[in-house]
Amino acid sequence: MICIILFFTFNKLYIRTSAMAMVMALGIVTQGVLLNYFGIQFFQHIFGKILCIINLSLWFSFILSLIIASLDGKFKVIHYSNLINRFGIGTWVAGTSISGIIFYKQFFQWGFISVFIAIINIVLWIIYIGISVKTFLEISRTKSYQNVHGILLLTTVSTQSIVLLLNTVFKEFPDIFNLSLLIIGFCFYLVCVFFILYRYIKNSWSIELDWNNTNCILHGALSISGIACLVTGIIGIDTIRLIWRAAFIIFIMVESIEIYRLFKRMKHYGLKKAIFIYDVTQWSRVFTFAMFYTLTSLIHTHLFIGSIVIDTILNLGVWVVIILLMFELMLCFSDLIKANKQSSRHISKGNEVSSPF
Numbered sequence: 001m002i003c004i005i006l007f008f009t010f011n012k013l014y015i016r017t018s019a020m021a022m023v024m025a026l027g028i029v030t031q032g033v034l035l036n037y038f039g040i041q042f043f044q045h046i047f048g049k050i051l052c053i054i055n056l057s058l059w060f061s062f063i064l065s066l067i068i069a070s071l072d073g074k075f076k077v078i079h080y081s082n083l084i085n086r087f088g089i090g091t092w093v094a095g096t097s098i099s100g101i102i103f104y105k106q107f108f109q110w111g112f113i114s115v116f117i118a119i120i121n122i123v124l125w126i127i128y129i130g131i132s133v134k135t136f137l138e139i140s141r142t143k144s145y146q147n148v149h150g151i152l153l154l155t156t157v158s159t160q161s162i163v164l165l166l167n168t169v170f171k172e173f174p175d176i177f178n179l180s181l182l183i184i185g186f187c188f189y190l191v192c193v194f195f196i197l198y199r200y201i202k203n204s205w206s207i208e209l210d211w212n213n214t215n216c217i218l219h220g221a222l223s224i225s226g227i228a229c230l231v232t233g234i235i236g237i238d239t240i241r242l243i244w245r246a247a248f249i250i251f252i253m254v255e256s257i258e259i260y261r262l263f264k265r266m267k268h269y270g271l272k273k274a275i276f277i278y279d280v281t282q283w284s285r286v287f288t289f290a291m292f293y294t295l296t297s298l299i300h301t302h303l304f305i306g307s308i309v310i311d312t313i314l315n316l317g318v319w320v321v322i323i324l325l326m327f328e329l330m331l332c333f334s335d336l337i338k339a340n341k342q343s344s345r346h347i348s349k350g351n352e353v354s355s356p357f
Contacts, residue, residue: 015065017079017088018151020095021283022332023062026055027098028287029325031105032294037318052106059099066092084147086135089128090154096121097161101168111169118169125162129155129184136191145199150214150284152192156221159185160228167231178232185228189221207261208268213281218254220288222247223295230298237302244295244303251292258285278331286324293317 030051034042042048069075080086096117104114132155139145163181166173196215205211226243229235265274296303296313303310 013065014069014074014078015062016280017085018091018280020062020091021280021287023055023059023095024091024098025283025286027102028290028294029321030055031102033290033318033321036294036297052102055102056099059095083135083138083144084151086131087151087154089131090158093121093125093128093158094161097165100165104169114169118165121162121165125158128158145195146203148195148199149212150217152195153217153221155188155192156185157217157224159188160224163228164231175234178234182228185225208264211257211261213279214284216254216285216288219247219251220291222250223291226295227298240299241303244299247292276331278335282328286328289324290321293321
C-alpha cells in the first residue's frame with residue numbers, strides 16, 4: 001500500500017479523469033464476482049484481504065494525484081476543459097463508493113471511516129451532478145452530439161453507486177431518499193441513451209474509429225441499477241427481472257457490435273494495435289461484465305429464465321471476467337513500464353509526468 005502511494009507521489013503522476021474506473025472494476029470483481037462465486041470464506045483468507053488492500057491503495061493514490069494536480073494548477077486543464085471528459089468525474093464517485101463499501105465490509109471495526117467516506121462522497125456526487133447537468137445543456141446548445149459516448153452513463157452509475165454505499169453504511173436509510181436516487185439514476189439513463197443514439201443516428205461514423213469502449217456502460221448502468229433496486233428492497237422483483245432482461249438484451253447487442261468491431265480493427269490496424277494497446281476506458285468493459293454477472297448471481301433464483309442461460313452466465317461468466325481482468329492488468333503494467341522509463345528522463349529534467357492510468 002505504502003509503495004503504491006509513494007510511487008504516485010514521488011513520480012508526480014497526473015491521472016486521467018476516468019482512471020478511477022480501475023478502482024471500480026477491481027472493486028466489483030472482488031466484492032461482486034469473487035464474493036458471489038467463492039463465498040464469504042474467500043475474504044477470510046489472506047488473498048482476499050490483499051485484493052481489498054490493493055484496491056483501497058489505488059483509490060487513495062488516485063486521490064493524492066488529484067490533489068497534486070490541483071496544487072500544481074493542472075486540475076482544470078486535465079479534468080474539466082474537455083466537455084465530454086468531464087463526465088469521467090463520475091468514476092471518482094463510483095470508485096469512492098466501492099472503496100467505502102470495501103472498507104465497511106472488510107474493516108468493520110473502523111466503520112466510522114466508511115461513514116466519513118459516504119458523507120464526502122455525497123458532496124462529490126452533488127457537485128458532479130451539477131457539472132453533468134450543465135454539460136448536457138452545453139452539448140445541446142452547441143450541438144456537440146458527434147463526440148458523445150458511453151461515458152455519459154457514468155451519471156447513472158455514480159448515482160446508483162451512492163445508493164449501494166448508503167445502504168451498506170447506513171442500515172436504516174430512508175426509503176424516500178432511496179426512491180429519489182433510483183429515479184434520478186434512471187432519468188439520467190434515458191437522457192444519456194437519447195444523446196448516444198442521436199450521435200450515431202444523425203452523424204456518419206465508422207465502427208473502427210467511432211465506436212467507443214465506454215459504450216458497454218449501456219448494459220453496465222442497467223446492471224448496477226438492478227443491483228441498487230435489489231439492495232434497497234423497495235422495488236418489486238418483477239421490475240428487477242425486467243431490468244435484468246433489458247440488461248441482458250443490451251449486453252448481447254453491444255458485445256456483438258464489439259466483436260464485429262474487433263475483427264474490423266484487426267483488419268484495419270493489425271493484431272497488435274487492435275488488441276494489445278492499453279487505454280483507461282477499457283476498464284469499463286471489466287466493470288460492466290462484472291456488474292452484469294453480479295446482478296445475475298444475486299437474483300438468479302427469481303429470473304425464471306432457461307437454466308442453460310443462467311448456468312452458463314454463472315459458471316463461465318466468472319472466468320470470462322477474471323480473464324478480462326488479468327488481460328487488462330497485463331496491458332496496464334506493460335504500459336506503466338514504458339511510461340516509467342520515459343518518466344525517468346522527464347524527472348531528471350524537472351518535468352511533470354503523464355500517468356498511463
